[in-house]
Amino acid sequence: MTPDQNALVLSFLLTVGGLIGYLRKKSKVSLIAGTALGANFAWASKLMERGSSQGINYAFYGSLVLLASSGPRFYKSRKPVPMILTVLGVISTWYFYRLWA
Template sequence: MNPGVIAAIVYGILAIVGGIMGYVQAKSKISLLAGCGCGLLLLVSALLQFQGQSWGLIFAVAVTLILLLAFVMRWIKTRKFMPAGLMLILGIPALGVMISQMGILTALK
């Protein structure tokens, strides 16, 4: 399994768990929908990558960028570490792994 697949799976699971935690703690339906929705999209992108679809990695990068942008805006607004700071700290390396994997794919073509 390549690093891009692993990064998408891990960050996808974290997004789902975070969405569920947001719903349980704050009764936030938006957290539940956004977290589970984005997490499932990342898991689908991992599946696509695993099947050899190179655009699955591009899809994972796009979803991760959208999540990071949302968490940057939330962190600026609230200045709270949870959940925005944690998801930023975990999402930036995941994005880095995905982008480095894109460089490897480009070199192989």
Template sequence: MEHPAFTLAALCSFGGVMGYMRKGSLPSLMGGLGVGALYGVGGYLLKQNMDYGIQVSLGASLLLTFAGAPRAIKLRKPLPIALTTIGLVTSAYYAKKYSEFYLE
């Protein structure tokens, strides 16, 4: 269950660095590294079977979704649409895992 979190930690961090290197976008750098760090913490907590791993990963997924949604709707460019879609899919995944572990 920690694999998606670690994968997204790497992808978000890499994307933030690339956004900064290509366009000089400091918000991309800060956002990518911030969301990547949240995914990394969530993945670590999940791997160690510690509390709040699913919640942190779900929070990072929701943050990714809601941060990208306005740009995806307004700009209609592929990258914001992809980020929002990834956020939605991982939000659904971690919400399902949360309900399996805590609500059943």
């Protein structure tokens, strides 16, 4: 998969995850965060598709935000959803860092 496709997959996963969090637990934070990060990754994907290096920046910093927000929640709760988000954050940060650096 190309970097823009990876960013688009992350966009989809985060947006759907935020929507599911809202529907199951009425969590507005999940909805807002999932939608915002999903939009960030969708925009990053579009920029990468157009050949702009700014897309990598958006994806990398979005990955850092995902990792920074989910890591502490996983550390405290040890629950599956923060764990999955943390793993996604670690993998995507590593992946986009390699492209960014």
